[in-house]
Amino acid sequence: MYPGAFEYHRADSVAQALSLLGRFGEQAKLLAGGQSLLPMMKLRLAEPRHLIDIGGIAGLDAINEQGGRIRIGALARHDAVASSDLLRRRLPLLAECAAEIGDLQVRNMGTLGGSLVHADPGADYPAAVLALEGEIVVEGPGGRRTLKAEQFFLDLMTTALKPAEMLVEVNFAPLSARTGGAYVKHRQPASGFALVGVAAVVGLNQGGAVERCRVGVTGLAAAPFRALAVEQALTGKTPDARSLADAASHAADGKDALSDIHASADFRAELARVHTQRALEKAVERAR
Amino acid sequence: MRVSMIVNGEQRQDEVEDRLLLVHYLREVAGLTGTHVGCESSLCGACTVLLDGRAVKSCTLLAVQASGRRLVTVEGLAQNGRLHPLQEGFWEEHGLQCGFCTPGMIMAAHDLLSRMKHPSEAEIRRGLEGNLCRCTGYQHIVKAIEYAAQRL
Numbered sequence: 001m002y003p004g005a006f007e008y009h010r011a012d013s014v015a016q017a018l019s020l021l022g023r024f025g026e027q028a029k030l031l032a033g034g035q036s037l038l039p040m041m042k043l044r045l046a047e048p049r050h051l052i053d054i055g056g057i058a059g060l061d062a063i064n065e066q067g068g069r070i071r072i073g074a075l076a077r078h079d080a081v082a083s084s085d086l087l088r089r090r091l092p093l094l095a096e097c098a099a100e101i102g103d104l105q106v107r108n109m110g111t112l113g114g115s116l117v118h119a120d121p122g123a124d125y126p127a128a129v130l131a132l133e134g135e136i137v138v139e140g141p142g143g144r145r146t147l148k149a150e151q152f153f154l155d156l157m158t159t160a161l162k163p164a165e166m167l168v169e170v171n172f173a174p175l176s177a178r179t180g181g182a183y184v185k186h187r188q189p190a191s192g193f194a195l196v197g198v199a200a201v202v203g204l205n206q207g208g209a210v211e212r213c214r215v216g217v218t219g220l221a222a223a224p225f226r227a228l229a230v231e232q233a234l235t236g237k238t239p240d241a242r243s244l245a246d247a248a249s250h251a252a253d254g255k256d257a258l259s260d261i262h263a264s265a266d267f268r269a270e271l272a273r274v275h276t277q278r279a280l281e282k283a284v285e286r287a288r
Numbered sequence: 289m290r291v292s293m294i295v296n297g298e299q300r301q302d303e304v305e306d307r308l309l310l311v312h313y314l315r316e317v318a319g320l321t322g323t324h325v326g327c328e329s330s331l332c333g334a335c336t337v338l339l340d341g342r343a344v345k346s347c348t349l350l351a352v353q354a355s356g357r358r359l360v361t362v363e364g365l366a367q368n369g370r371l372h373p374l375q376e377g378f379w380e381e382h383g384l385q386c387g388f389c390t391p392g393m394i395m396a397a398h399d400l401l402s403r404m405k406h407p408s409e410a411e412i413r414r415g416l417e418g419n420l421c422r423c424t425g426y427q428h429i430v431k432a433i434e435y436a437a438q439r440l
Contacts, residue, residue: 001328008289008306008352031353038348039330051306055353079342103418104396105333108342109349190331192417 003041010053014139014168017054021164022141024050030166031055032075032114035106060168061111063087069135069171074113078102081112090174093181093199097128100185102192113167119157119223121258122193126153126224128183130216131199134172140165149216156222179203179212180286184279185219186271188262194219195263196271198227198251200279202239204287210234213247215279220272221255229253230276239284248277291355295320296364304351311335313351314361322362322391326420333419336392337361343399345418362391365398373436374398383432385423393419397433406437 011017021028029048031037032055040046054060054075061075063084070091072081081087081098088095101107101115101124115125116136129136129149136147141164152160161167175181185197196219203212213234215227229250237243251272257265292301295318302317314320314337323346326334330348337346338360365372374394377383384390393416400407400415407415412430421429 002309003307005305005307008350010352031350034350034353035330035348038350042328053353056356103333104399104415105336105343105345105418106330108339108399109344 001042003038004044004047006041006048006051008051008053010056013057014054014060014166017052017057017166018139018141018164020050020052021166024052026163028052030117032111033077033109034114035102035110036114036118036120054166065090065174068173070174071169071171072112073169074111074167076112078107078110078112078115079104082107091132091172093132093175093183093201094128094172096181097124097183097197097199100124100183100187100194100197106192112170116152116170117159117161117167119153119159120193121156121222121224122188122191122195122197122219123224124183124185124194124197124218127194127197127199127216127218128181129170130224130226131181131201131214132172132175132216133214134170136167137169137171138162138165139168144168150226153223153225158223175201176203178205178287180283180288182279182282182286184275184282186275196220196268196275198272198275198279200276200283202234202280202283202287204239204284208288209236209238210284213280215251215276217251217272217276220252220257220268222258225255227251227253227276230280234280239280244277244280244284248273248280251276289352289355291351293354293356294358296360306350306352308351309347310337310349310351310354311346313354314346314359317351320361320363324388324391326388326392331418331420332389332392333396333416334389334392336395336419338395338398341399341402343396343418360395360398362394365394373439374401374433376439377432377435378429381428381432381435383424383429389419389421389423393421393429397436401433401437401440405440407433409434 028050234247252269324334326332
């Protein structure tokens with residue numbers, strides 16, 4: 001299987017990538033790790049005339065803590081996120097999520113930014129980025145702008161990124177004390193994508209009641225989302241088997257669940273409820 | 289586009305079509321047919337090679353993306369006529385039947401063993417999630433990698 005013909009361009013800086021993107025417009029695609037784009041090009045689901053390789057832009061894969069935020073460059077590989085000491089210490093939910101993506105070879109090439117802009121409905125990262133209330137920084141001809149994760153994912157493989165923009169960074173506040181996070185998924189066995197994946201962040205107050213609850217769900221619907229009904233149901237409650245089960249029962253509320261050869265809509269909704277409960281249980285355990 | 293890369297220790301320069309996949313570059317331009325073309329859709333892992341020491345699927349990488357980098361294929365493992373411990377392990381532990389998946393298994397295991405010296409059986413199986421074998425049932429492949437881990 002060969003991709004259709006295209007002209008290859010290598011960008012050495014964000015400015016150069018944006019300039020090429022401006023020149024070729026909708027005929028161009030950015031290539032980072034290529035783990036989603038190249039398979040789509042081989043199936044001719046994507047046929048860009050120009051491919052702009054941003055994979056070699058120096059420094060765009062940095063992972064560090066600056067100004068009270070943990071900053072991850074768009075080109076950080078899944079494997080680098082999964083094995084970063086800083087992230088395992090300060091943002092373990094994200095490292096745990098990255099370790100669940102695809103397989104060893106895919107994690108060695110695929111990038112955080114690439115996964116987010118591709119916005120596959122079964123991608124793992126969006127759930128974690130939503131639950132951690134990540135900020136997504138994009139750069140375009142007019143400069144930089146920052147989007148909240150909730151504003152970023154619009155629909156099936158559709159994000160708020162404009163054609164002339166590129167994602168350059170994702171940043172997060174580190175988790176505070178008495179706060180735990182967890183990502184659990186039901187893997188589609190052939191592809192490794194999430195049939196459903198749930199990321200939960202739970203913060204407890206001195207008395208042990210839930211002060212903060214954030215839940216991101218991927219795989220269930222066309223776009224990943226924050227399960228607000230779950231968050232509301234649990235906030236203020238003392239987490240126990242009953243309150244967690246009750247909150248998790250709202251995981252698919254108001255959502256049109258996807259249905260395909262791998263799972264019916266009803267099965268996906270049930271997976272979302274079950275995995276939400278498991279993610280909440282783990283997050284609570286880690287918060288204590 | 290002109291590409292330049294080090295393949296199994298040898299510096300190469302070639303003129304290739306922009307859309308040429310790395311696996312076809314290795315097999316058809318560099319003449320290294322040890323890397324196999326399997327599913328061509330990034331699932332089976334038969335085309336796994338090392339890119340700067342890390343396992344990647346060469347069917348899901350363009351040759352131009354590898355320009356300036358260092359590649360190792362299964363042909364680059366044996367030194368001075370002596371098999372690499374991983375190759376020896378597959379031989380001694382009967383880690384292959386038809387042999388189609390073997391080069392990819394070996395290269396993925398190479399990356400795994402560079403990260404952990406003595407992986408458990410579960411860690412080996414997890415490390416090989418991206419590689420499929422239709423003959424062996426994996427048991428002997430796991431043993432072959434354990435064999436190599438003891439000798440590396």
